[in-house]
Amino acid sequence: MNTTLSTYFFNEANRYIPGGVNSPVRAFKSVAGNPIFIERGLGSKFYDVDKNEYIDYIGSWGPHLLGHNPQFIKEALFEAVENGVSFGTPTELEVKIAKVIIDMVPSIEKVRMVNSGTEATMSAIRLARGFTKKDKIIKFEGCYHGHADSFLIKAGSGALTLGVPTSHGVTINTSKDTLIGDYNNLNTVKNLILKNKDHVAAIIIEPIAGNMGVVPADKSFIKGLRTICDEEDIVLIFDEVMSGFRVAKGGAQELFGIKPDLTTLGKIIGGGLPVGAFGGKKEIMDLVAPSGPVYQAGTLSGNPLAMSAGLAVLNYLKENPGVYKTLEESSSYLANGFKDNLKKIKKNFAFNRVGSMMCMFFTEEKVTDFKTALKSDTLVYGRYFHEMLKKGVYFAPSQFEAIFISTAHTKEDLDKTIKAQDEALSAIYKK
Numbered sequence: 001m002n003t004t005l006s007t008y009f010f011n012e013a014n015r016y017i018p019g020g021v022n023s024p025v026r027a028f029k030s031v032a033g034n035p036i037f038i039e040r041g042l043g044s045k046f047y048d049v050d051k052n053e054y055i056d057y058i059g060s061w062g063p064h065l066l067g068h069n070p071q072f073i074k075e076a077l078f079e080a081v082e083n084g085v086s087f088g089t090p091t092e093l094e095v096k097i098a099k100v101i102i103d104m105v106p107s108i109e110k111v112r113m114v115n116s117g118t119e120a121t122m123s124a125i126r127l128a129r130g131f132t133k134k135d136k137i138i139k140f141e142g143c144y145h146g147h148a149d150s151f152l153i154k155a156g157s158g159a160l161t162l163g164v165p166t167s168h169g170v171t172i173n174t175s176k177d178t179l180i181g182d183y184n185n186l187n188t189v190k191n192l193i194l195k196n197k198d199h200v201a202a203i204i205i206e207p208i209a210g211n212m213g214v215v216p217a218d219k220s221f222i223k224g225l226r227t228i229c230d231e232e233d234i235v236l237i238f239d240e241v242m243s244g245f246r247v248a249k250g251g252a253q254e255l256f257g258i259k260p261d262l263t264t265l266g267k268i269i270g271g272g273l274p275v276g277a278f279g280g281k282k283e284i285m286d287l288v289a290p291s292g293p294v295y296q297a298g299t300l301s302g303n304p305l306a307m308s309a310g311l312a313v314l315n316y317l318k319e320n321p322g323v324y325k326t327l328e329e330s331s332s333y334l335a336n337g338f339k340d341n342l343k344k345i346k347k348n349f350a351f352n353r354v355g356s357m358m359c360m361f362f363t364e365e366k367v368t369d370f371k372t373a374l375k376s377d378t379l380v381y382g383r384y385f386h387e388m389l390k391k392g393v394y395f396a397p398s399q400f401e402a403i404f405i406s407t408a409h410t411k412e413d414l415d416k417t418i419k420a421q422d423e424a425l426s427a428i429y430k431k
């Protein structure tokens with residue numbers, strides 16, 4: 001595989017950009033080696049600066065449910081550009097996208113557009129605090145909610161009940177307000193609430209975790225959270241930045257049949273442009289400025305280009321509900337191919353999948369939370385990743401990410417991927 005230009009650009013990038021990238025996981029640090037610089041994408045594939053072709057399974061980390069650069073999104077963008085790219089005034093597009101989101105996501109009655117998933121979750125917890133007039137939040141180990149200070153916290157060791165920052169620059173005082181529960185473990189949540197009676201404003205969760213690999217929540221766990229939140233006047237926030245419009249038209253909440261109080265969205269709703277949103281119950285959302293006292297703002301929020309691309313995608317999904325059946329069929333086909341390959345090497349590796357997001361862990365233990373996810377042999381994952389890359393299949397350059405299937409992945413792509421995986425696994429586990 002020729003990577004001359006990618007290597008050249010990465011060396012250049014390192015001179016001007018911290019770590020050579022604008023978001024850490026792109027740098028291939030956890031799989032070793034240098035990142036590939038991509039030049040263009042179309043459908044299920046993208047192409048690097050050295051003209052190598054890859055079947056892409058990251059889909060820009062989630063947004064490209066319909067593959068790269070669909071014609072109808074391009075057309076929506078061209079039309080928007082003709083009219084001007086930003087006004088800083090209300091536009092009809094914003095009303096349209098709000099209506100579609102409310103129509104599709106069961107629990108959302110009002111919605112505010114922002115520019116990233118991070119902004120959405122950060123604003124949602126401020127709103128939950130404003131609504132409940134309480135300070136603390138509960139999050140779960142292994143869930144990712146963007147890079148706001150409040151979320152860069154992990155559990156303290158041993159008997160310590162206080163969280164500790166996972167990043168330099170996050171203050172101890174911030175970490176005091178973030179309590180950490182274990183995913184799929186209701187007792188840890190009950191204990192935290194008991195110890196912090198009347199201080200917990202919100203529980204935030206990825207109802208289908210996609211940032212420790214793919215780890216779905218048990219329905220009983222999600223139901224339990226709903227009950228606890230009702231009893232204790234806690235705002236339940238589903239972070240559906242990844243699962244929203246990915247696992248179903250109405251996200252994970254539609255699959256579970258459970259309504260959170262607030263939902264955060266991103267990724268797919270921007271059609272590949274920088275967008276996020278948070279929404280939920282009217283009585284809570286009406287506290288957001290200017291209708292209420294919880295401040296939130298954005299110069300480029302509701303940007304016409306982003307709204308046009310997002311609206312095009314959401315309208316498409318609304319008018320073509322068959323998309324989710326197609327995705328399920330391709331995804332189960334791929335997953336079954338992977339599982340057959342595992343049988344050949346006599347490994348019973350943990351394999352989690354919800355619709356078109358899936359993840360294989362290099363451990364035979366069942367993966368149900370962060371602790372079990374960490375059992376995966378990440379060194380082997382690194383080898384696996386590079387073997388696949390050499391064969392023209394681009395998986396996430398980290399064990400703890402999902403791979404995503406789009407409607408653009410053809411049977412030929414999937415067969416090629418299954419064959420490549422078979423070869424990669426036998427190369428790694430050869431006798």
Ligand SMILES: *Cc1c(COP(=O)(O)O)cnc(C)c1O
Pocket residue numbers: 115116117118119121144145146147206210211239240241242266267276
């Ligand atoms: C990607 C992601 C975020 C952060 O979104 P950004 O747009 O990267 O800020 C938050 N929560 C979840 C569940 C995500 O997958």
